[in-house]
Amino acid sequence: MFSHILGKKVGMTQFFDKDGKFVPVTVVEAGPCKVVQVKTADTDGHDAAQIGYETLRPGRDGQRRGRLTRPLMGHFKKAGLEETPMRQLKEVPIDPAQPPKVGDTLTVEIFEGVSHVDVVGTTKGRGFAGTVKRHGFAKGPRSHGSMNVRAPGAIGQHQDPGRVFPGKKMPGHYGAARRTVRHLELVGIDAEKNLLFIKGGVPGPRGGKLLIRKTNWVS
Numbered sequence: 001m002f003s004h005i006l007g008k009k010v011g012m013t014q015f016f017d018k019d020g021k022f023v024p025v026t027v028v029e030a031g032p033c034k035v036v037q038v039k040t041a042d043t044d045g046h047d048a049a050q051i052g053y054e055t056l057r058p059g060r061d062g063q064r065r066g067r068l069t070r071p072l073m074g075h076f077k078k079a080g081l082e083e084t085p086m087r088q089l090k091e092v093p094i095d096p097a098q099p100p101k102v103g104d105t106l107t108v109e110i111f112e113g114v115s116h117v118d119v120v121g122t123t124k125g126r127g128f129a130g131t132v133k134r135h136g137f138a139k140g141p142r143s144h145g146s147m148n149v150r151a152p153g154a155i156g157q158h159q160d161p162g163r164v165f166p167g168k169k170m171p172g173h174y175g176a177a178r179r180t181v182r183h184l185e186l187v188g189i190d191a192e193k194n195l196l197f198i199k200g201g202v203p204g205p206r207g208g209k210l211l212i213r214k215t216n217w218v219s
Helices: 070-078 131-135
Strands: 004-016 022-030 033-039 048-055 086-093 116-122 125-129 172-175 178-190 195-199 209-214
Touching (some): 004 195, 022 178, 022 209, 033 070, 086 209, 125 131, 131 172
Antiparallel strands (some): 004 209, 022 195, 116 178, 116 209, 125 172, 178 195
C-alpha cells in the first residue's frame, strides 16, 4: 500500500555484522505517520495520500492556535485529527488498488523485508562559502607575498562574448539544498521504537526531517 514514510535523523552509530565487519549506520526515527487526506484520480486527477508526522505540542495556554493556521486547523478537523495535528505534511504516491483510509497509521513495519531505501533530506546549511569550500578548488601558492591563496582566479572573457556565463562556479550560498541519496542498505528495523538503521550517511543535521522510501534503483 505505502512505500514512503516521514521521519527525522537521530544520529549515527555502528554495527558489527555476522562476519565481524564494522558497519557505520544512521539512526532514523520514522513514523508513526497518520493519513490526513486521500486523493483519487477521479476527484483530484491522481492517486496519492497526504501523511502527517510529529504531533504538535500545545502552547502555554494548552491550545495549538498559535502553532497552527486556521486553514490547517480546518484541514485536520475534516480528517478527525483536530486533537492531534501534525507538524509535517507530505503527499506520497499510493497503490490505487489498495487505497488507505483517512486516519490510518503508518509505521516502519512497511519496510519489513526491504533491503535498500532512498532517503530525501535537506543538507546542512553552510552559509556564504568561497570556492575552495563550496566547489573544492585548489589553493594558490602560499609563498611570501602571495595574494591569492584562496582566490577563485580570473573569470573574465574576451570581448566576445564580453560577459560571464551563468552557472560558473563562484563563491555563494552553500548547503541547505534538497538532496536524495539512493540505494542505501537498510541494516535493521526496530518496530517497537520506530527506528530504521541505514548504512552510511544521510543528508541533514541531527533532528533534520527526512523522507524515506523503498528504492527504485535499477542496477
